[in-house]
Amino acid sequence: MGDSRITIELTADEALVLSHWLEKLQMTDLSRVVDDPAVWAPIHRIAGTLDKVLPELFAPDDDRRLEAARQRLRPED
Template sequence: MFRSDALEGIVHDQAVWSPIHVISGTLDKSLTEIFMPDYGPRLEAAKQCLRTDLSDETTGSTGESR
Protein backbone atom coordinates (compact mmCIF):
# COMPACT_ATOMS: atom_id res chain seq x y z
CA MET A 1 0.00 0.00 0.00
CA PHE A 2 1.15 3.52 -0.70
CA ARG A 3 2.44 5.62 2.16
CA SER A 4 1.84 9.36 2.26
CA ASP A 5 5.56 10.11 2.18
CA ALA A 6 5.91 7.98 -0.97
CA LEU A 7 2.99 9.75 -2.63
CA GLU A 8 4.41 13.17 -1.90
CA GLY A 9 7.01 12.87 -4.65
CA ILE A 10 4.54 11.48 -7.20
CA VAL A 11 1.21 13.19 -6.49
CA HIS A 12 1.52 16.77 -5.38
CA ASP A 13 -2.17 17.34 -4.64
CA GLN A 14 -2.97 15.88 -1.20
CA ALA A 15 -6.68 15.83 -2.08
CA VAL A 16 -6.15 12.73 -4.23
CA TRP A 17 -4.14 10.80 -1.65
CA SER A 18 -7.21 9.39 0.11
CA PRO A 19 -8.68 7.78 -3.03
CA ILE A 20 -5.25 6.39 -3.90
CA HIS A 21 -5.01 4.79 -0.45
CA VAL A 22 -8.49 3.26 -0.88
CA ILE A 23 -7.62 1.86 -4.31
CA SER A 24 -4.28 0.59 -3.08
CA GLY A 25 -5.87 -1.18 -0.11
CA THR A 26 -8.50 -2.75 -2.35
CA LEU A 27 -5.85 -4.03 -4.76
CA ASP A 28 -3.79 -5.47 -1.91
CA LYS A 29 -6.81 -7.52 -0.82
CA SER A 30 -8.07 -8.56 -4.26
CA LEU A 31 -4.80 -9.27 -6.08
CA THR A 32 -3.55 -12.17 -4.01
CA GLU A 33 -1.53 -13.47 -6.98
CA ILE A 34 1.20 -10.92 -6.25
CA PHE A 35 2.03 -12.82 -3.06
CA MET A 36 2.32 -16.25 -4.70
CA PRO A 37 5.81 -17.78 -4.94
CA ASP A 38 5.57 -18.13 -8.73
CA TYR A 39 4.47 -14.53 -9.29
CA GLY A 40 7.69 -13.50 -11.07
CA PRO A 41 7.47 -16.14 -13.81
CA ARG A 42 3.72 -15.59 -14.19
CA LEU A 43 4.27 -11.85 -14.55
CA GLU A 44 6.96 -12.40 -17.19
CA ALA A 45 4.67 -14.78 -19.11
CA ALA A 46 1.88 -12.20 -19.04
CA LYS A 47 4.25 -9.47 -20.25
CA GLN A 48 5.44 -11.68 -23.09
CA CYS A 49 1.85 -12.40 -24.07
CA LEU A 50 1.13 -8.66 -24.18
CA ARG A 51 4.28 -8.03 -26.22
CA THR A 52 3.18 -10.67 -28.71
CA ASP A 53 -0.31 -9.18 -28.92
CA LEU A 54 1.10 -5.68 -29.45
CA SER A 55 3.54 -6.96 -32.05
CA ASP A 56 0.72 -8.71 -33.91
CA GLU A 57 -1.30 -5.49 -33.91
CA THR A 58 1.53 -3.42 -35.36
CA THR A 59 2.40 -6.00 -38.06
CA GLY A 60 -1.22 -6.63 -38.98
CA SER A 61 -1.18 -10.27 -37.93
CA THR A 62 -4.37 -11.58 -36.38
CA GLY A 63 -2.71 -14.42 -34.53
CA GLU A 64 -5.23 -16.85 -35.99
CA SER A 65 -4.30 -19.99 -37.88
CA ARG A 66 -5.03 -19.94 -41.58
Protein backbone atom coordinates in the same frame (compact mmCIF):
# COMPACT_ATOMS: atom_id res chain seq x y z
CA MET B 1 -21.35 13.34 -7.16
CA GLY B 2 -20.63 13.05 -3.43
CA ASP B 3 -20.96 9.43 -2.41
CA SER B 4 -21.77 7.93 -5.81
CA ARG B 5 -19.80 4.79 -6.59
CA ILE B 6 -17.92 3.98 -9.77
CA THR B 7 -17.06 0.46 -10.83
CA ILE B 8 -13.93 -0.29 -12.82
CA GLU B 9 -13.48 -3.69 -14.41
CA LEU B 10 -10.01 -5.09 -15.06
CA THR B 11 -8.78 -8.33 -16.51
CA ALA B 12 -6.69 -10.50 -14.21
CA ASP B 13 -3.56 -9.43 -16.10
CA GLU B 14 -4.45 -5.74 -15.80
CA ALA B 15 -5.17 -6.12 -12.08
CA LEU B 16 -1.89 -7.93 -11.43
CA VAL B 17 0.24 -5.40 -13.34
CA LEU B 18 -1.58 -2.40 -11.86
CA SER B 19 -1.36 -3.80 -8.34
CA HIS B 20 2.38 -4.31 -8.66
CA TRP B 21 2.86 -0.78 -9.99
CA LEU B 22 0.70 0.73 -7.24
CA GLU B 23 2.67 -1.18 -4.60
CA LYS B 24 5.91 0.31 -5.97
CA LEU B 25 4.32 3.77 -6.08
CA GLN B 26 3.17 3.54 -2.48
CA MET B 27 6.68 2.59 -1.35
CA THR B 28 7.98 5.92 -2.72
CA ASP B 29 7.40 9.36 -1.30
CA LEU B 30 3.95 9.91 -2.84
CA SER B 31 4.30 13.67 -2.51
CA ARG B 32 7.16 13.61 -5.03
CA VAL B 33 5.13 11.68 -7.61
CA VAL B 34 1.57 12.81 -6.91
CA ASP B 35 1.42 16.53 -6.21
CA ASP B 36 -2.18 16.58 -4.94
CA PRO B 37 -2.78 14.83 -1.59
CA ALA B 38 -6.46 14.43 -2.54
CA VAL B 39 -5.33 11.76 -5.02
CA TRP B 40 -3.64 9.68 -2.32
CA ALA B 41 -6.90 8.33 -0.87
CA PRO B 42 -8.11 6.82 -4.15
CA ILE B 43 -4.64 5.40 -4.82
CA HIS B 44 -4.66 3.65 -1.44
CA ARG B 45 -8.26 2.45 -1.93
CA ILE B 46 -7.53 0.94 -5.34
CA ALA B 47 -4.34 -0.70 -4.10
CA GLY B 48 -6.11 -2.09 -1.03
CA THR B 49 -8.96 -3.48 -3.12
CA LEU B 50 -6.53 -5.17 -5.51
CA ASP B 51 -4.62 -6.68 -2.57
CA LYS B 52 -7.87 -8.22 -1.31
CA VAL B 53 -8.90 -9.71 -4.64
CA LEU B 54 -5.43 -10.86 -5.66
CA PRO B 55 -4.19 -12.98 -2.74
CA GLU B 56 -1.97 -14.87 -5.15
CA LEU B 57 0.17 -11.74 -5.47
CA PHE B 58 2.42 -13.16 -2.81
CA ALA B 59 2.78 -16.54 -4.48
CA PRO B 60 6.29 -17.89 -4.99
CA ASP B 61 5.97 -17.63 -8.78
CA ASP B 62 4.89 -13.96 -8.66
CA ASP B 63 7.77 -12.70 -10.81
CA ARG B 64 7.05 -15.21 -13.56
CA ARG B 65 3.30 -14.53 -13.56
CA LEU B 66 3.82 -10.76 -13.46
CA GLU B 67 6.18 -10.84 -16.43
CA ALA B 68 3.80 -13.08 -18.38
CA ALA B 69 0.94 -10.66 -17.67
CA ARG B 70 3.08 -7.71 -18.79
CA GLN B 71 3.95 -9.47 -22.03
CA ARG B 72 0.28 -10.16 -22.78
CA LEU B 73 -0.66 -6.53 -22.13
CA ARG B 74 2.11 -4.90 -24.13
CA PRO B 75 1.05 -3.82 -27.60
CA GLU B 76 2.60 -5.77 -30.41
CA ASP B 77 4.92 -3.74 -32.62
